[in-house]
Amino acid sequence: MGEFRERVFEGFRGDEVVELASKLIKIPSVNPPGDTSEIAAFVKDYLEEEGVAVELCEPAEKKVNLIAEIGERGSDRVLVLNGHLDVVPIGDRSRWSFDPFSGEVRDGYLLGRGASDMKGGLAGIIYAFKRLIKFEDQLRGRLKLVCVADEETGGTYGASYLVEKGKALGSSVLIAEPTGMNLINVGEKGAVWAKIVVKGVPGHGSLSPFIGDNAIVKSTNLIRELMRITEMRAELPRDLIDVAEYSRNLLGSLVSREASKAIDHPTINFGIIRGGTKVNIIPDRCELEIDVRVPIGLSAAEVTSRIREVVEKYGEVEFVNVGEPNYTPPNSEIVKVVEKNVKEIVGVDPKPFLEWASSDARHFRRANIPTIHYGPAEMEGIHGYNERVKVEDLIKAAKVYLGVAIDYLT
Template sequence: MFDKQRLLELVSQNEQELLDLTAKLLQIPSENPDGDTREISTFILEYLRTNGIEAKTYEPDPNRFNIVASVGPKTGKTLIYCGHSDTVPVGDLEQWDFSPFSGEIKDGYLLGRGASDMKAGLAGLIFSMVILKRYDVPLKGELVLAIVPDEESGGDFGVPWLLDEGIITGDGCLIAEPSSELNPTIGQKGSCWFKLTVNGVPAHGSLAPFVGKNAIVDAIRAIERIRTVTDLAIQAPAELKELLQVSNEYLLENERAETRGVFEKITCNIGTIQGGTSANVVADKCVVNIDCRLPFGITNEETMVYIKQELDQLDIDYTIESFGFKSSANYTPAENPVCRAIVDNISYVLKEHAYGVLQWACSDARHFRVHDIPVLQYGPAELDTIHGFNEKVQVKQVINCAKVYTLAAIDFLNE
């Protein structure tokens, strides 16, 4: 067994390399949707190969390819370390106080789009594998690194493809998605994204509402009905009572009291609305993209049945089409070995009590659970900046997470 303190010393000795790696990832644009992640993937490939780790690439899409690498023997258990290289778009550049592709360190923070979600965590996974390889740390099993280019827009070309094709499988998985320092996410809500299309009858705008049928007005009525999903009383399974209680207490302890109950309710976000052709034309079409997140106790199908029942009470011409994220709530028990390996080493590194909680969003973790692979998420983050302007992450968190990743791989594979 490799001494834990010795491993921590090795990470500390090489921490500048970790920060330089993170900075470089931040400096390479990899926005999604409709992005091209070839540049960042090519950089990662070269970094791995420079450090003696050969990786394979898998290309389900011309502009996006997956990277899979491994260290350790294939005779024991397999642990998957997974991260995505894509980010959400940077948005309005005028709203940023620094370049979204900065990668600089200022006041103890690394700056740039993807700093928290999740290039810093991804860098930590890559760096952890390199450290284990560089110093010939003995492993009784295989550590697999899976880097995917397509998570932020639904992930069709990433994790689910790798799993469905049988390219990766394992006894446990860690995804370096953003989390709080002491609380990895061991479960998550389900997701129900859909597009509502409302059709109207065009006419001259000067005669509305006497003639024509305005699709935008009907869409507003439809939205009001759809948003009533948040009022549904949903009963979670009895075995999740403790996890739900712990997760709600976590919200209170982290000054998120306004979100208490989010794990037991459906949330509903009206994301985009597009309708009409001109101010003086009664709109003949309105398209609304909607994101609902589902708690334990209700399925995607049951949610859509309720929504359609509500809309059918209105005198409107509409269609609904699912897209993007679609899943039911899911979790990995806290006592599972992969959860224990991460949680125990968070406590070891930070010298504080760590425990797993639920996540109010969702991620690639759902795909691993569909394939019966226990999974949790833990990564460095400044949570309030995720998907917003001025995204950043604390340098000390980046380093501490890399320490946890390195120690957890040893504990899980060598137990």
């Protein structure tokens, strides 16, 4: 096996990984609108050069996903390498100090929208997959490459669709989302998004608050009560106690001590509020939109019933998005295989951690597939300005993906 690994690694070319990532950045696949037809066609051509069959799948117009598969036919040992083809919008162009779609390499960094999230990691898994095509006879099991659309807007026409249709199933999933070289993401919070309508009784503003029932004033009380949702405490599963402790410290050092509470408490964001018609009319309606994140150890149902309880006194609530928190046990095979390869190739001992935002991992975990994230990252520019990634990390990550595939499938 050592010999096989050596042979596969012999032809590994770091500059090819960088060139591929650069080409992916040059194809804007900004979401919204999330048109991935051009980038998917590019990846299809890139892989078909090596003689592998590639399937494109378009569940909604221009939301194009790509699937390719090699290895032992019929085996149920399947490693899925997954990444998303879409990126978030660039925002205010004048705040970038370089062209977000140049894909240029400067001072050891690859620059552009998606460099970290996640065309860098994506290039790594595509390259690792391509390297193994000519060795596919020697794989014990199958290697599946799944490049998806729609991640940045929830995955309905990407990972969620493919998992549901049985097109992206496997025995383990490695997602090349940005974590940084020394972290493995093993779990994430759930999300509850709700629209609330508070109703009041209108009247002449000149007699307020002695008449009527002001929906805006009522909403301020509602907000104060809903804020207490952050006091709900999660009962962590035993196998996550150390991982959660590590994650709190990590978030504490990355953001602030206060922010580290987000690991084991719900968070709540009042994102939108709309109310009132005119300054001298007592408003009879106020609408609020909230984004609550559910920690592992609490269920989305516990959180929605708490919200319902509070809102009942003021108005009505409609839940527009409900997702459970989810995780992969840190002693799973895929975690161990990634750890081993990161130690060997990157030379650091990576730590499993819990993420506060959500990703496509939830769609795979819902199908009971152990799923992790590992990928190159420079956190600052992600979803912001001047996104970039270290070329050196990009290459190391691609080597890790290749090593993981070899270990998992031999």
